[in-house]
Structures are given as C-alpha cells and as structure tokens.
Amino acid sequence: MSKTYDMGEVQVRALVDTDLDVGHGEALVILGPSGSGKSTLLNLLGGMDRPTEGKIWFRDDELTQLDTRGLTLFRRRHVGFVFQFYNLIPSLTALENVAMATEIAPNPRDPREMLDLVGLGERADHFPAQLSGGEQQRVAIARALAKRPEVLLCDEPTGALDYSTGVVVLDVLRGVNRQLGTTLLIITHNAAIGELADRVLHMGSGRIVEIRSNEHPKEAAEIAW
Amino acid sequence: MRMLDRKLLRNLATMRMQVAAIVLVIACGVASYVTVLTAYRALKQSQEAYYGRYRMADLWAPAKRMPRALLHKLEAIEGVRRLEGRIAFDVAIDLPVLLQPCSGRVISVPHRHRQILNDLHVVRGRWFTGQGTREVIVDERFADAHGLDVGDRLRVIMNNKKEALTIVGLALSPEFVYLLGGGQVIPDAKHFTVLWVAEPFAESVFDFDDATNEVVAALDREAVVEDVIARFDDLMTPYGALGAIAREDQLSNRFVTRQLKRLEGAGQMVPITFLAVAAFVLHVLMDRLVRTQRTQIAVLRAFGYTTGEVARHFLKLAVLVGVLGAAVGCALGAWLAGGLLGIYKQFFTFPMLEFGADGTVLAGGVLVSIVFSVLGALGAVRAIARIAPAEGMRAESPPTYRRTLLERLRPLWHILGSAPRMILRHMARTKLRAAITITGVALATSLIMLTLWARSGTDVLVNTQYGLIERQDMQVRFHDDRPRSALYEIQHIPGVRTAEALLTVPVELVNGWRTRRTAIMGLEQGQALRALLDRDLRHVGLPEDGLMMSRKLAELLGLEVGDWVRARVLTGGRQRLRLRLERIVDEYLGVFAYADLGRLSRWIDEEGVLNGALVTVDRRQIETVGRTLKELPAIASVTLRSHAIASFEETVGETQDVTYSVWILFACIMTFGVMYNAARISLAERQRELGSMRVLGFTTREVSVLLLGENMLLAVLGLVPGIALGIWFAWLLAKAGETDLFRWPFVVHPATAFWSVICVLVFGLLANLLVVRRLRSLDLVQVLKERG
Structure with missing residues (x-):
C-alpha cells in the first residue's frame, strides 16, 4: 500500500509501496526516525486512515472496503490503542477509564482484573491527574485490553516516560502479548525496544528498509537505553 | 499595523463564529436600548413640544352650568395664570354607514381664531366663517376613519335636535393625544370623536347664552395644584361642579405619560439583561483564550512587554467585539424604532412626531456596549496579570477532577454509565461556566415566557370580559x-x-x-x-x-x-x-x-x-x-x-404580535449565543478526550451524545429557574401594569411555559448541532500525537 498526503502544492509520500504480513499473536516493533512513515503505517493498520493505493486485510475482511462507520466498528471490536500521551479521560477514575472501553465491547474483560494485570488494582479510584505518567500508561494499556482486542497498537508507549517506568510498561505489554495472545505492534524510534520483539521492522523514507526476526526476544528488564 | 494588532485580528478571525454569536447578543441588547429610547425620546419631545406650542391646560373644571361672570372670580384664584370657559357636551353622531350611532364630544372654541388653551392644530381646512353657525371642525382621526373631508356634512344630535353640520376643518388637540370615549378602553376613532364648534353656535344650540359648563386653566409654575383645585371646587359647587381635574389626572395625558414611563423602564431593563448575558459569555470566551494563549502571553512577557500592554491587547479585542455589537445594534435599533413609533402612532396622535436617529441615544448604545464588553474581559485581564513569564512557559497542569457530591449517593451513581459520569464531573469542574450558561438560558426562557404570557393575557382578558362578564x-x-x-x-x-x-x-x-x-x-x-x-x-x-x-x-x-x-x-x-x-x-x-x-x-x-x-x-x-x-x-x-x-383584538392584539415577535426573536438569539459559545468551548476543551474515544472505537454519534448531553443538560437546568423567573416577571408586570382602565390577568397557562421551553430547546439544540457537526471532521491522527 501507499499513502500520499496532498498538502496543496506539495505532495508528501508518507508510505511507498509497502507490503506487510503480521501473524496472530506476534510481537512486532517498528523502528525508524521521525518522518520515516511508521506512524502512517500504524494509522492505516489501526483503521484510522485509508491508503491512497493498495489494500489492507484483517483476517478475511478488507479494511479498505469499509466506510467510516465500518472502520469505527473495526477499531471498536478488534483494536486496542495505547498512545504516547496516554489520552486518558481526565474526568474518569482509573477504573472508570477501563470500564468506559468495556461499554462498547461485545465481549469485554473485567475492568478490575485488567487493572490488576497492569499492577494498578490498588489505584483503581484515582483520577488521571493523581497518577504518575507510567501509571497512566498502564491504565491506558488496561483500557486497551479490556475490550479483548486481537491487536494492540502502541504509538511510542514509552516516549513520555523515564527509563525505569518505561521498562515497567514494556514488561506489561510483553506479558499481555504472551499471556493473552494479543498481537502487539509497537512503533518507536528507540532501537533498544526492538530487542523485545519477535520481529523488528526498520523504516526509512516511507519504505520498509529491513525486517529482522529475533530468535530469542529479551525480557523488558534485560534491555537498556 | 503593529504585530500585536495583527495577532488580534487573526485571533478574532479564528473565533469568528463565537464572536459573531456574542456580537449578536450584544446587538440585541443595544438594539432594544436604541429602539426603545429613540421611540421614548421622540414621543417625549413630541409631547412636550405639542403641549408647549398648543398650550395644553393644567386644569379642567366641569360643572353643570355657570355664568360667564364666574370666570373672573376663578381667574383671581392664586396660582391661575390664564383661564377660559367653554361649552362641552356629549353628543350622538349619525353616520349613514354605521349601524349604530357613534358618540362624540362637542367642545366650543372662539369663532374667530385666536390663541387659546388646548389650541387646535388644524391639519386641513380652515377656522369658522362668521358666527360659525352649523360649522364644525372634526378630529382628523375620525375623518380618516370614515373617509370624511372638508365640505362633507355630518349629522349630530345636539340637545335632542338633529343638526346637519358642515365640516370646515380637520384638527388635532393636545387634550386628545390618546382619544378615549366614555366606556372605551382603547382608542376607537371610528366610534368616538371630538367636534369643535364656534362659541356663538354652541351657545344657541345648547341654550347657553353667556354661560359655560367647563373651565380650562393654565397655572403658574409654582402653583400648588391641590389648593387651586380646592378653591375651584368651592367657587363652582353652587353651579354643579363635577370637581376639577389636574393635568396629571387628565385621561389622555395620564395614559400617555404612563406609557412613556413604562417605555423608559423597558429601555433600561431589557438591554441590561442582554448586555449582562453577553458580558458573561464574553468572559467565558476570553478566559478560554487566555488559557490557550498562556505560553504566548508568557513569551510576550519574557520579551519585555508589560502586563499592562498585554492586558490592553486583550481588552482591545473585547472593545472590538463591543463596537461590532453596537454597530449592528444601532443600525437594527434605528430601524426598529421607526416600527415601534408606528405602533405608538396608532394610539397616540401628535401633529409633529419627529423621528430621526438620535445621536445621544446611539452614542449611549455604543458606550454601554463597550462598558459591558470590557466588564466581560476583566476576568481575562486579571488572569493575564497572574501569568509569570517563567511559569507560563510550562504547559498548564492537567485538569484535576474530583468526585462530585452526587457520588455520595452511591447506588444512584453506580447505575450511571461513563458518559453521564463524564458530563456531571465536567460540569462540577467548570461550575462558573455552567452557572453562566444556566443563567443565560434561564433569562432567555423568562423573557420568552413573559412575552407569551402578556400575549395570552390579552386573550384571557377578552375572553373573560367579553365572554363571561x-x-x-x-x-x-x-x-x-x-x-x-x-x-x-x-x-x-x-x-x-x-x-x-x-x-x-x-x-x-x-x-x-x-x-x-x-x-x-x-x-x-x-x-x-x-x-x-x-x-x-x-x-x-x-x-x-x-x-x-x-x-x-x-x-x-x-x-x-x-x-x-x-x-x-x-x-x-x-x-x-x-x-x-x-x-x-x-x-x-x-x-x-x-x-x-x-x-x-x-x-x-x-x-x-x-x-x-x-x-x-x-x-x-x-x-x-x-x-x-x-x-x-x-x-x-x-x-x-x-x-x-x-x-380590542385588532389594536392591542396585532400590536402585541409585532412587538412580541421581536422580543421572542431576541430571546432566541440570546439562547443561541449562550449555547453556541458553551458548546464551542466545551468542544475545544475536550477535543482530545473525544478524539481518543473515537480512536478507541466510539462512533461519532456516541461521542456527540457526550457533548450534546452536557450542554442540553445545562439548558434543561436553566429552563426550570427560567420558568419560575418568567412567572415572577409576569407577576411584577401584571402588578406594574395595573391601571384603573386595565388589569392584566395574572394567569399563566401551561402552554406559555411549554412554548417557551420549546423555543429555548430548539435554539439551544440548533446551536449545539452546529458545534457537534465539527466532531465529524475531528482529526483522529492528530489526537494521537498531541500532548495532554
């Protein structure tokens, strides 16, 4: 697929002739500098944007055939998002943030269990403003997981966190991937995170430059940056 | 152009819809001010000029019959400056076109024109010839109502004799600006009129040789009216005095003066309501602007701009909004004033009702508009003063929410889903803004209620008086x-x-x-x-x-x-x-x-x-x-x-329909202005939150409910006090509007409240839908990148 942004007189080719297969339960890390096209790729895969050319398939469904509403339903049923800046609803407590996501899911998980899973069962009644960045990100992960998504898309999940907090968050993500079998896609410009993944994708100038498989992915605690 | 001014214009352009909504509310306020005050001043000036130029009397003293010789004694009473005797009788007029006789009041005037008290303004025709036998000058309104003109004949039953009189002139008199016949409650020029006949003719027709039955007098400025009246009554009692009446109790004058007073009152209350609401809404908008421009302000301060300079920059914006509102309001008001005067002309007749844009009133409109706009911006200016250059450079700390009081009611809270919880907590966090929206909606509701109530009051009055009594x-x-x-x-x-x-x-x-x-x-x-x-x-x-x-x-x-x-x-x-x-x-x-x-x-x-x-x-x-x-x-x-x-229905009803439609439209604009701004600011503040929810798989509709829900809840919360306020205003107006001629029935029909609620909900919803539409074009990709 390709994605070209029309910026009036200039056309920006954000993604050029990219072909990618992601396996069920896989942990994939997409690496690349700013402007390499990794965010564009994630947005297309997450059903938030449409490619200019090409097709995207989720199992037997062709995403590129869906209208806006169809894409919304796709996100709602199959995709969990984790944002760089957490994007929690400030007016809802940690537990309520997780519960909110379950309100639109057909087969949700128990919000409290999800908070326990990310290690925040104790802080369920805190508002986002009362939580640290790492804690907020873990709530965001719990929220993403509560819908029982097949795919978890993470955009720079540790970008706003310090090293040790980042490690905790990555550990949670990897654990979710292994224990629940959720397919994990992380985009980051931090090469060290690639060591967690089953496969690492390097991007540059809108193309996949290199795909590398890790025979022995590391644990979060083992990596350093 | 200075760069700061350029920034100001661009800020204004970005917020154009919100600014336009506020400008409209201000315009309604200024327009009502200009309309009512222009009409008031035009009427007041006309009244004074008319009374002055045509020597409106200060005292009327009717009696059964008194000799003219008595006039000298009366003239000697202290405080009397000038005095005239005349003959006045109620008569029946026979018009072939009319089913039943219509009535009139014959008043004698000198047969040769000289300056008299309550002098006539002859519109067409002339004064009498010779002794004025069988000649009459009729009220212009009556002639117009019946298509009569100079030279036409009029049959009048005077002193039990039918007389055919020739119309020689059409005239108006300051005594009858508001022309009301006996038994009438509103002017009806078709069935009641004043007829002026020459004195010698009146004397012979009514057998009043050298006698008179009514005295009109002009008093000295310092005369004590009550004392003069007492002296008149004393001297006239043997001649069947009916009791002297001062100008302030004279029917026409009393009515005109009372109406002018009410007009003046309306010219103050209504505009202030609108301008106050506009100021509140502007306050909310400016507050938001300062918060989003925190870093910009800090940078300006860091560059060396003083707090005063930055504050002035923001004040300029408010003044600009005020001036825009005033400009629209003045234009609209000048136009509406013509219409309002037209309505008053149906009831009050002045020979020279001069109407023109009144410079003083327009200047006043601009001034109050600017004052209220600046008041609306004061909160923002104070906030600016609190931003220290260094502190402002850092992003504002994330919004802190707390549990609301309602959450203590655990069982109730638990049945609420996320959306109502978000709505309630958000409202609790932005209490002032919520209060402003509620107040705005409440005032608009009460205005509509008051207007609809007054209109339905006319129906109740007609139905009761003419249907039941x-x-x-x-x-x-x-x-x-x-x-x-x-x-x-x-x-x-x-x-x-x-x-x-x-x-x-x-x-x-x-x-x-x-x-x-x-x-x-x-x-x-x-x-x-x-x-x-x-x-x-x-x-x-x-x-x-x-x-x-x-x-x-x-x-x-x-x-x-x-x-x-x-x-x-x-x-x-x-x-x-x-x-x-x-x-x-x-x-x-x-x-x-x-x-x-x-x-x-x-x-x-x-x-x-x-x-x-x-x-x-x-x-x-x-x-x-x-x-x-x-x-x-x-x-x-x-x-x-x-x-x-x-x-009754024609004059009062139709007049009300016109004026009240304008009021209701204004109140609807107020609702729109308040709700639109509330919704826009709510959207701006929660764009990221709503965007995140969209990414998580919430549909546009589900997200819209959040925004709509909050604003419409505020509207509903405003409706309740609005209805109560409307009823209270109605009660006040019913009390204030009570005269010996009319009592306004204080009956509030549920339908009045119902239609007020509908008006407010429709305009509130319209404002919200215009805002909610923007959610569709929300950039989801951007949301992921933005810092909270």
Whole structure:
C-alpha cells in the first residue's frame, strides 16, 4: 500500500509501496526516525486512515472496503490503542477509564482484573491527574485490553516516560502479548525496544528498509537505553 | 499595523463564529436600548413640544352650568395664570354607514381664531366663517376613519335636535393625544370623536347664552395644584361642579405619560439583561483564550512587554467585539424604532412626531456596549496579570477532577454509565461556566415566557370580559333619566330578545384622603346580562342594599368588605351618601361600583328611573335594531360588544404580535449565543478526550451524545429557574401594569411555559448541532500525537 498526503502544492509520500504480513499473536516493533512513515503505517493498520493505493486485510475482511462507520466498528471490536500521551479521560477514575472501553465491547474483560494485570488494582479510584505518567500508561494499556482486542497498537508507549517506568510498561505489554495472545505492534524510534520483539521492522523514507526476526526476544528488564 | 494588532485580528478571525454569536447578543441588547429610547425620546419631545406650542391646560373644571361672570372670580384664584370657559357636551353622531350611532364630544372654541388653551392644530381646512353657525371642525382621526373631508356634512344630535353640520376643518388637540370615549378602553376613532364648534353656535344650540359648563386653566409654575383645585371646587359647587381635574389626572395625558414611563423602564431593563448575558459569555470566551494563549502571553512577557500592554491587547479585542455589537445594534435599533413609533402612532396622535436617529441615544448604545464588553474581559485581564513569564512557559497542569457530591449517593451513581459520569464531573469542574450558561438560558426562557404570557393575557382578558362578564349584544345609553317605559319601548323593537334596565350614576367615592371618580351601575336583581364574578369566576350575587365594587376600586379607595364609604353624586340632586361596601367582584376592565337599581334610584331621589339598557338581539336582525335605535332621539349611544372585541383584538392584539415577535426573536438569539459559545468551548476543551474515544472505537454519534448531553443538560437546568423567573416577571408586570382602565390577568397557562421551553430547546439544540457537526471532521491522527 501507499499513502500520499496532498498538502496543496506539495505532495508528501508518507508510505511507498509497502507490503506487510503480521501473524496472530506476534510481537512486532517498528523502528525508524521521525518522518520515516511508521506512524502512517500504524494509522492505516489501526483503521484510522485509508491508503491512497493498495489494500489492507484483517483476517478475511478488507479494511479498505469499509466506510467510516465500518472502520469505527473495526477499531471498536478488534483494536486496542495505547498512545504516547496516554489520552486518558481526565474526568474518569482509573477504573472508570477501563470500564468506559468495556461499554462498547461485545465481549469485554473485567475492568478490575485488567487493572490488576497492569499492577494498578490498588489505584483503581484515582483520577488521571493523581497518577504518575507510567501509571497512566498502564491504565491506558488496561483500557486497551479490556475490550479483548486481537491487536494492540502502541504509538511510542514509552516516549513520555523515564527509563525505569518505561521498562515497567514494556514488561506489561510483553506479558499481555504472551499471556493473552494479543498481537502487539509497537512503533518507536528507540532501537533498544526492538530487542523485545519477535520481529523488528526498520523504516526509512516511507519504505520498509529491513525486517529482522529475533530468535530469542529479551525480557523488558534485560534491555537498556 | 503593529504585530500585536495583527495577532488580534487573526485571533478574532479564528473565533469568528463565537464572536459573531456574542456580537449578536450584544446587538440585541443595544438594539432594544436604541429602539426603545429613540421611540421614548421622540414621543417625549413630541409631547412636550405639542403641549408647549398648543398650550395644553393644567386644569379642567366641569360643572353643570355657570355664568360667564364666574370666570373672573376663578381667574383671581392664586396660582391661575390664564383661564377660559367653554361649552362641552356629549353628543350622538349619525353616520349613514354605521349601524349604530357613534358618540362624540362637542367642545366650543372662539369663532374667530385666536390663541387659546388646548389650541387646535388644524391639519386641513380652515377656522369658522362668521358666527360659525352649523360649522364644525372634526378630529382628523375620525375623518380618516370614515373617509370624511372638508365640505362633507355630518349629522349630530345636539340637545335632542338633529343638526346637519358642515365640516370646515380637520384638527388635532393636545387634550386628545390618546382619544378615549366614555366606556372605551382603547382608542376607537371610528366610534368616538371630538367636534369643535364656534362659541356663538354652541351657545344657541345648547341654550347657553353667556354661560359655560367647563373651565380650562393654565397655572403658574409654582402653583400648588391641590389648593387651586380646592378653591375651584368651592367657587363652582353652587353651579354643579363635577370637581376639577389636574393635568396629571387628565385621561389622555395620564395614559400617555404612563406609557412613556413604562417605555423608559423597558429601555433600561431589557438591554441590561442582554448586555449582562453577553458580558458573561464574553468572559467565558476570553478566559478560554487566555488559557490557550498562556505560553504566548508568557513569551510576550519574557520579551519585555508589560502586563499592562498585554492586558490592553486583550481588552482591545473585547472593545472590538463591543463596537461590532453596537454597530449592528444601532443600525437594527434605528430601524426598529421607526416600527415601534408606528405602533405608538396608532394610539397616540401628535401633529409633529419627529423621528430621526438620535445621536445621544446611539452614542449611549455604543458606550454601554463597550462598558459591558470590557466588564466581560476583566476576568481575562486579571488572569493575564497572574501569568509569570517563567511559569507560563510550562504547559498548564492537567485538569484535576474530583468526585462530585452526587457520588455520595452511591447506588444512584453506580447505575450511571461513563458518559453521564463524564458530563456531571465536567460540569462540577467548570461550575462558573455552567452557572453562566444556566443563567443565560434561564433569562432567555423568562423573557420568552413573559412575552407569551402578556400575549395570552390579552386573550384571557377578552375572553373573560367579553365572554363571561359582558353578556349583552348592545349597551344603550339614554341622554337623561327615563321612566321604566323606555325599557319596554326597546323591548318591543323587532329583533330585540331581551332588554334589562341600567342606571348609571356618576359619583365621587371618598374614603378619608382617598377619592375616586367613577360610576355606580344600578342593575336589577335577577338580571342576566352582566355577570358579577369573583376571582375564581364564581357568580357573586348583587346585594340588596349597599355597594358592590371591583377589587381594583376597593384597593384604590383602601376599602374592605364591611367598610363605609362616602359617595357624592355628581349629577342631578348631588346627594351625599354613606354606603357600605358589601361585596367585591373581579374585573379586568375599568373600575365600577354596582348597586341594586331600585335602591340606587331611591338614593338619587328618582325612584324607578333608568338611563340605559343592556340588550340582546337576534343576530340576524342586528342591522334593523341598530337602525331603529338610531331613530330614537332619546338615545345617546349604542355600544356593540362584537365591536369592542374586534377593536380590542385588532389594536392591542396585532400590536402585541409585532412587538412580541421581536422580543421572542431576541430571546432566541440570546439562547443561541449562550449555547453556541458553551458548546464551542466545551468542544475545544475536550477535543482530545473525544478524539481518543473515537480512536478507541466510539462512533461519532456516541461521542456527540457526550457533548450534546452536557450542554442540553445545562439548558434543561436553566429552563426550570427560567420558568419560575418568567412567572415572577409576569407577576411584577401584571402588578406594574395595573391601571384603573386595565388589569392584566395574572394567569399563566401551561402552554406559555411549554412554548417557551420549546423555543429555548430548539435554539439551544440548533446551536449545539452546529458545534457537534465539527466532531465529524475531528482529526483522529492528530489526537494521537498531541500532548495532554
């Protein structure tokens, strides 16, 4: 697929002739500098944007055939998002943030269990403003997981966190991937995170430059940056 | 252009829709100010000019008949500057086109024109020739209503003789700016008019050689009116004085002055409401602007701009909004003022009603608009002063939410989903803004309610007065007291179904220092054509002895049931009576007293007489009956109920429809302005939150509900106090609008509240939908990148 942004007189080719297969339960890390096209790729895969050319398939469904509403339903049923800046609803407590996501899911998980899973069962009644960045990100992960998504898309999940907090968050993500079998896609410009993944994708100038498989992915605690 | 000014214009352009909404609300305020004050000043100036130029009298003193020689004595009374005697009579006018005779008041003026008190403004035609025999000058409005002109003939029944008079002129007089005939509550130029005839002719027709029955006087500026009146009454009593009246009590003047006062009041209250709401909304907008521009402000401060310079920059924006609103408002107001004056022209007639854009009023409009805008910006300016350059560079800390009070009600809270929780917590966090929205909506609701209430009041009044109280088809008045046989004569006219006797006796009722001139209406026991009702519309029986009066009259006299009141009969034997107030009735029009007809006739020592009749007629024969009645010289006037209803609904109803539509439109604009800004700011603040939810898989509709839900909840919260406020305003207005002519029924129909609610909800929803539409184009990708 390709994605070209029309910026009036200039056309920006954000993604050029990219072909990618992601396996069920896989942990994939997409690496690349700013402007390499990794965010564009994630947005297309997450059903938030449409490619200019090409097709995207989720199992037997062709995403590129869906209208806006169809894409919304796709996100709602199959995709969990984790944002760089957490994007929690400030007016809802940690537990309520997780519960909110379950309100639109057909087969949700128990919000409290999800908070326990990310290690925040104790802080369920805190508002986002009362939580640290790492804690907020873990709530965001719990929220993403509560819908029982097949795919978890993470955009720079540790970008706003310090090293040790980042490690905790990555550990949670990897654990979710292994224990629940959720397919994990992380985009980051931090090469060290690639060591967690089953496969690492390097991007540059809108193309996949290199795909590398890790025979022995590391644990979060083992990596350093 | 300085860079800061350029920034200001761009900020304004970005917020153009919100600014436009505020400008509109300000414009409504300024427009109502300009409209009402322009009309007020034009009317006030016209009134003063008219009174001045045509020498409006300060005192009227009617009597039965007095010699002209008495005038010298009266002129010598201290405080009297100038005095004139004249002859004035109520007459019947016979117009072939009209079914029933219409009535008029003949007033004598000198046959050769000289400057007199209450001078005539001759619109067309000329003064009399010679002695002015069989010549008449008629009120212009009457001539216009009937298509009469100079040279036409008019048949008038004067002193029981039918006279054919030639119209020589059409004129207006300062005495009759508001022209009301006996028994009328609103002007009806078709059925009542003033006729001016030459003095020599009046003297011969009415057999008033060297006599007069009314004195008009101009007083010295420092004269004590009450003292002068007392002296007049003393000197005139032997000649059948009816009691002198000061200018402030003169019917036309009293009505005009009262209306002007109410207009002036409206010119202050309504604009202030709109401008205050606009200021609040502007406050919210500016507050938001300062918060989003925190870093920009900090940078400016860091560069070395003083707090004052930055504050001035933001104030300029507010002033600009104020000026824009004032410009639109002034233009609109100047245009509407013409319309409002047009409406007043239907009731008040001034020969020179000058209307032009009033510089002082326009300047005032601009000034108050700017003042309120600056007030709206003060909060923002204070916030600017609090931003320290270093601190401002850091992003504002994330919004802190707390548990709301409602959450203590655990079971209730638990059944709420995320959306209501978000809505309630957000409202609790932005209390001031929520309060402003609620207040704005409440005020708009109350304005609409008040307007609709006033309109429905007219219907209630007409329905009650003419549907329930007055049951007759016609009310007939004789020239003087008649024996009972006069009633049988009427009963025998073909087409007449029933006729009931009526004896109307003009009296002055006195209770201590309180006096009131009115009439006692004598009715027969068991009569059916005048329903006497209490507040709950239950029938009240006519007392066998003593008086019954309308609540307003009892109030004016400070009387309660069981109290004694003194009555001076103003005609005939001029008896002095002491009467007991037995019962009270409720009526919306006029202030009357009632008594048993037999008893009343005995009080005036004329047992068994009557001077009027209430008549019901076979509907198909109204014409015939009217024609027959016209032929009877004894009859002074006939008033048709259907006429009274029609003219009431035409004049009052249609006038109200026009003015009230404008008020309602203004109030709807207020609702829109308040709700639109609330929604836009809510959207701006929660864009990221709502965007995140969209990414998580919430549909546009689900997200819209959050935004709509919050704003519409505020609207609903505003409706409740709005309705209460509306009822209270209605009550105040009903109280303030009470006159001896009218009482405004304080009846609030559920429909009034219903339609107010509908208006507010429709305009509130419209404003919200315009904002919610923006959610569709929310950039989801951007949301992921933005820092909270």
